[in-house]
Amino acid sequence: MFDPGERLSKLVQMRASTDIRLGTGWIFSAIASYVLWTTLAALFLTGLLQRIPSFTIPVILGSIFFDATTLLSLLGICASTGLAYLVFRVVDRQNKHALRIREIFSESLRRIESETRPGQLNVLLPLNSAEQDFSALLQNTHERSAILWAMLVLIPYLGWLFLIITLYHLSEESTVHERMERLLLEDLDRILGAAGSQRIPVETHYLPSRSSTGFLLASLFTIGIGSIFWLYEMISSPNRHFGYHSDFEPNLLAAFARSQVARSGT
Amino acid sequence: MASTTLAGLKKIFFDSIFERSYWTWRKHPLIVVPSMLGTAISVIEQSIVTLGVMLLLISLSTRGLLTGFLSQLNQQGAGFNLLQNSSYASLIIPIVILSIIGVVLTAIIGAGFVYSSEYGIYLEAWSRDKVSMGSIVHHGARRWKAMTWTFFLSNLITWGPLALGFLLFLLAAPNATSFTGFAALAGSSVLIYLGLGISLFLSLFTIYSYPAVMVDNVSGLQAIRKSFGVTGRNLGTTLSYSLVRILFQLMLTLVVFLAGNIGLPLSSLSMAILSLLLTPILHSTKTMIYYYAKPDVPEMPFELSNPIWYDITKRLPRAAWLKIRAGLSEAARFAASPRNLPFHLLSLLAFGTGVLLGDYVSVNGVKSYLVNNGYVPGQGNPLLNQVFGPSLGADIFLNNWLVSIATGLAGLGFGWPSFLTIMFNGFILGVLVPLSTLTMLLAAILPHGIIEIPSFILAGSMGIKLGYAGLGRLFRGPTGEGDLIVGTSSNSDDYLSRTLRQTVYVVVGLAPLFLIAGLIEADVTPIIMRMFGWTF
Numbered sequence: 001m002f003d004p005g006e007r008l009s010k011l012v013q014m015r016a017s018t019d020i021r022l023g024t025g026w027i028f029s030a031i032a033s034y035v036l037w038t039t040l041a042a043l044f045l046t047g048l049l050q051r052i053p054s055f056t057i058p059v060i061l062g063s064i065f066f067d068a069t070t071l072l073s074l075l076g077i078c079a080s081t082g083l084a085y086l087v088f089r090v091v092d093r094q095n096k097h098a099l100r101i102r103e104i105f106s107e108s109l110r111r112i113e114s115e116t117r118p119g120q121l122n123v124l125l126p127l128n129s130a131e132q133d134f135s136a137l138l139q140n141t142h143e144r145s146a147i148l149w150a151m152l153v154l155i156p157y158l159g160w161l162f163l164i165i166t167l168y169h170l171s172e173e174s175t176v177h178e179r180m181e182r183l184l185l186e187d188l189d190r191i192l193g194a195a196g197s198q199r200i201p202v203e204t205h206y207l208p209s210r211s212s213t214g215f216l217l218a219s220l221f222t223i224g225i226g227s228i229f230w231l232y233e234m235i236s237s238p239n240r241h242f243g244y245h246s247d248f249e250p251n252l253l254a255a256f257a258r259s260q261v262a263r264s265g266t
Numbered sequence: 267m268a269s270t271t272l273a274g275l276k277k278i279f280f281d282s283i284f285e286r287s288y289w290t291w292r293k294h295p296l297i298v299v300p301s302m303l304g305t306a307i308s309v310i311e312q313s314i315v316t317l318g319v320m321l322l323l324i325s326l327s328t329r330g331l332l333t334g335f336l337s338q339l340n341q342q343g344a345g346f347n348l349l350q351n352s353s354y355a356s357l358i359i360p361i362v363i364l365s366i367i368g369v370v371l372t373a374i375i376g377a378g379f380v381y382s383s384e385y386g387i388y389l390e391a392w393s394r395d396k397v398s399m400g401s402i403v404h405h406g407a408r409r410w411k412a413m414t415w416t417f418f419l420s421n422l423i424t425w426g427p428l429a430l431g432f433l434l435f436l437l438a439a440p441n442a443t444s445f446t447g448f449a450a451l452a453g454s455s456v457l458i459y460l461g462l463g464i465s466l467f468l469s470l471f472t473i474y475s476y477p478a479v480m481v482d483n484v485s486g487l488q489a490i491r492k493s494f495g496v497t498g499r500n501l502g503t504t505l506s507y508s509l510v511r512i513l514f515q516l517m518l519t520l521v522v523f524l525a526g527n528i529g530l531p532l533s534s535l536s537m538a539i540l541s542l543l544l545t546p547i548l549h550s551t552k553t554m555i556y557y558y559a560k561p562d563v564p565e566m567p568f569e570l571s572n573p574i575w576y577d578i579t580k581r582l583p584r585a586a587w588l589k590i591r592a593g594l595s596e597a598a599r600f601a602a603s604p605r606n607l608p609f610h611l612l613s614l615l616a617f618g619t620g621v622l623l624g625d626y627v628s629v630n631g632v633k634s635y636l637v638n639n640g641y642v643p644g645q646g647n648p649l650l651n652q653v654f655g656p657s658l659g660a661d662i663f664l665n666n667w668l669v670s671i672a673t674g675l676a677g678l679g680f681g682w683p684s685f686l687t688i689m690f691n692g693f694i695l696g697v698l699v700p701l702s703t704l705t706m707l708l709a710a711i712l713p714h715g716i717i718e719i720p721s722f723i724l725a726g727s728m729g730i731k732l733g734y735a736g737l738g739r740l741f742r743g744p745t746g747e748g749d750l751i752v753g754t755s756s757n758s759d760d761y762l763s764r765t766l767r768q769t770v771y772v773v774v775g776l777a778p779l780f781l782i783a784g785l786i787e788a789d790v791t792p793i794i795m796r797m798f799g800w801t802f
Binding site: 014017018056065066067070071073074077085092095096099100102103143145146147148151152154155 | 277279280281284506509510513514517520521524525527528529568570575652
């Protein structure tokens with residue numbers, strides 16, 4: 001009954017570019033950044049930093065002035081750059097995933113709406129519910145600028161506070177996204193069922209169980225160490241969600257396509 | 267309905283626009299030209315100041331007043347004392363007033379031309395497959411008056427509160443001897459911070475004034491009002507833009523400062539990144555945020571682009587090298603063409619005149635002033651011992667290259683800024699001539715100067731040619747036929763566009779020459795200088 005169209009197929013194909021599984025090895029840049037900046041602060045506060053001698057190292061065609069504060073700061077910035085890149089990837093991934101899903105639902109609902117006859121109440125009722133859920137999804141999901149948050153995380157010391165804020169937003173929004181997405185999928189499943197098409201698998205047993213507030217408090221009380229575990233969680237936990245998407249999206253396309261075949265056959 | 271819902275919740279996402287701005291910059295490298303023109307405006311301003319200083323020194327020297335002037339310069343309250351002397355004041359006051367008027371006018375009018383071509387070309391680059399150098403000139407010529415007026419009003423409104431705070435502080439300063447006077451001073455110093463706060467707040471709201479001139483064809487208060495409206499409706503996106511811009515600059519400054527501390531000078535690299543990469547991309551982002559904020563423009567479609575970082579590390583260096591190679595060929599053709607001989611000669615004349623004038627003022631007072639103030643003949647810059655040579659070489663290269671880019675493009679101001687910049691470089695060299703023996707001077711100049719000086723002269727020559735094209739456009743108008751150099755079939759607009767394109771290619775192509783010269787200057791010249799008796 002419903003034509004999946006080229007746009008929907010394209011959006012599903014984009015999954016490979018948006019739902020990226022990040023390597024957990026990147027967490028070491030967060031650890032290195034934390035260790036270097038805290039070492040610098042500890043050395044400074046204990047007065048040891050001031051006692052480290054500075055000297056000039058002769059190199060080819062000149063010299064490099066060895067100064068502990070500067071070198072530790074430069075190393076810290078290098079490690080923080082790795083951390084900022086990781087934050088950029090995590091936020092960017094969530095944004096792009098959310099935008100793609102928004103487009104998939106928008107396109108699916110638009111297609112169903114355009115191909116549904118006015119008297120088809122068994123389709124129109126769940127479609128109305130789906131549109132309300134879609135509106136709620138739009139209102140409740142906000143894209144955060146990955147570039148801005150990565151730059152903020154790069155600021156020495158203060159950046160750690162921005163990392164915690166970023167993780168809190170990401171964590172909260174991914175929970176909202178998954179909840180809203182499940183509601184929409186249930187509606188979509190009912191629409192397809194009512195139209196006599198193939199059903200799509202709706203994941204009912206899994207919703208992220210992490211507590212954003214718990215992680216937030218743990219990060220603050222441990223002076224930032226907790227945020228490393230939180231960041232690890234935010235790198236790895238979306239993988240399960242993406243795994244689910246790799247199941248339902250082809251099914252959604254197939255459901256649309258099969259109903260198209262059925263229509264052309266009748 | 268899903269589509270209606272979407273339309274009601276139009277979103278402007280900073281990252282998508284930033285990413286697309288980067289790819290627009292990659293697709294149309296020409297969009298950096300207005301940014302380069304911006305640095306050229308600074309050169310024009312500097313050349314006005316330079317001209318003033320040179321005129322003052324030469325006039326004093328010809329009247330035999332230079333030695334007395336320089337000796338008084340070191341004394342406390344020098345400025346006031348010098349102005350008390352009528353023979354100095356009659357020279358200083360008119361030169362300073364004329365220089366200030368010249369600098370302010372150039373800054374405002376130059377900004378009008380540069381910003382109108384800059385924001386116009388961003389708008390064009392986003393929607394077209396190809397942008398031409400002619401478009402840059404066209405946008406500048408079409409909207410420069412509107413942009414100049416907007417630039418003036420926008421800056422007046424934005425920075426007026428801060429200027430007012432400063433003014434009150436300055437007015438209160440002389441009365442600080444009494445208690446009430448001190449209280450007034452303290453109050454006005456608080457007003458400076460208040461003024462700063464208000465100015466920063468206003469700068470967030472006037473941020474889209476320049477894009478408004480090009481997108482909506484408005485000017486002055488209307489453009490500012492539109493900017494206020496867009497910021498008010500898109501505060502989050504505007505804040506993201508402003509913070510990203512500030513943070514980029516702060517992080518660059520921090521890295522430059524720290525690297526400088528361990529002997530790795532990176533300030534010129536930071537300048538190059540800012541003017542050739544970040545400024546065009548960020549300004550393009552700002553323009554497109556404004557464009558997509560318009561109610562009749564639909565939301566930017568969702569699309570994925572290739573990762574930027576991969577492009578920067580893998581593809582960009584090769585693309586840049588191809589442009590530099592093309593520029594090098596263009597520079598060779600420009601240098602060798604007999605038709606360009608008049609421009610080469612003019613540039614050479616500027617340099618030679620500068621050397622002679624510099625030598626003249628040095629012999630007549632500047633040399634003794636420098637020696638009396640601690641300069642030891644034969645003593646090189648001791649900082650050379652404290653830096654990593656190749657890094658210093660790279661820094662010198664980028665600095666000289668950026669200066670040559672600005673010198674070449676500053677020629678758009680009818681040639682004279684390029685002429686003056688080259689003359690000033692010669693002037694500095696001329697001042698140095700009497701400070702050491704000829705052998706020592708050649709040992710310090712020749713190893714790198716043999717490449718660097720002709721490259722500068724070539725950039726100046728290109729600038730003078732650009733100025734000639736600009737004059738042609740001014741006097742013959744946009745449709746004027748006939749041109750001495752390019753033949754009768756082209757009009758002056760075409761000639762100006764083609765000369766501007768040639769200038770960009772030539773100055774870009776000079777990069778390898780400046781790199782070689784910079785590396786020699788930092789790593790080889792000091793060795794040769796030591797061989798000829800210099801100490802560090």
